[in-house]
């Protein structure tokens with residue numbers, strides 16, 4: 001058995017040696033190979049007519065870098081499987097004959113709301129430099145995404161030095177935590193401390209909100225909402241050039257207190273101030289309801305409670321309500337029950353779903369929501385984010401994975417999957433982390 005393996009190895013080396021000799025034999029051949037490699041690289045970068053043909057030629061020759069091979073397989077799939085490609089302006093233009101069956105009961109168009117730059121980066125451990133955030137948003141803007149949530153005007157203490165100030169405050173809390181010498185520390189106190197650190201760091205993460213707002217290139221047809229938890233944040237956002245805002249509520253009393261430091265009722269009063277001011281200025285407001293399918297403190301959340309909070313946000317003037325499975329514990333069953341309850345109070349056109357993939361249910365939950373008529377889906381490139389309150393909670397559902405599924409169903413989004421994969425790759429490189437997108441992993445990893 002070992003001899004056979006040895007034979008295999010030696011014949012492999014012989015093949016490689018022959019291949020190398022034949023390449024060395026001819027300088028013109030080497031030049032030709034380099035030319036071809038340049039063409040393959042241009043093709044992999046998305047360049048021009050015949051790109052797929054060039055990549056097929058590259059495949060036939062073998063011997064390519066693995067990243068290029070995967071671009072090749074993507075381009076090859078693009079040619080063979082029309083449903084993987086960029087969504088067409090007309091909803092049915094890229095569908096195979098007979099694919100209507102697949103999409104019956106689903107919306108023809110789904111609006112993707114990209115939350116990576118705000119929800120995603122805010123919940124990542126690394127603090128991302130402002131210019132990297134701007135570049136990430138600019139790359140996302142070129143993908144065809146209709147909405148990109150840019151940043152958050154979270155702090156009521158908005159001053160230019162806030163980033164350093166909040167970092168100092170975080171250090172003090174950390175020192176306090178380190179000085180806890182009790183051999184059996186109070187778990188609740190420890191949790192409270194770590195959550196305080198998170199809130200402070202979240203402030204620090206988004207302290208460059210004005211620079212980000214002013215630094216990005218705003219593309220025509222793309223909307224760039226920002227999170228504004230209170231009136232002060234709203235005015236700061238407008239001063240920075242925001243033309244759309246969001247407010248972030250919760251269906252769980254405990255989560256509301258932990259996350260935004262007030263009861264649900266108090267938060268609604270604050271949001272009413274924001275919405276009133278926004279309406280006077282013709283600024284659209286989006287509402288979030290977090291913990292719609294579960295809470296790290298209260299466990300199950302009654303669908304009726306989600307419906308009540310959603311109705312309140314909608315009635316005060318939020319044009320769209322995003323129902324968030326913040327800790328990713330929902331299933332198609334709980335999603336269905338929750339949506340049935342919310343749909344008794346709100347028109348389906350005003351409902352969006354916001355799923356995290358902690359238990360691997362996000363795509364199934366989105367599919368369930370779409371079957372019920374929901375046509376707005378939140379997601380984050382590379383599946384950025386997480387939840388500091390739920391141990392092991394993974395990030396938002398990856399935009400790449402949602403697009404792959406929707407393209408497979410023949411549902412139009414207007415978003416270019418490959419370009420989102422590139423933007424996701426860019427931000428993961430900056431964060432020095434692996435993408436959470438299964439589609440990106442399959443396409444780019446060796």
Ligand SMILES: [Zn+2]
Nearest residue numbers: 119354385396
């Ligand atoms: Zn999220």
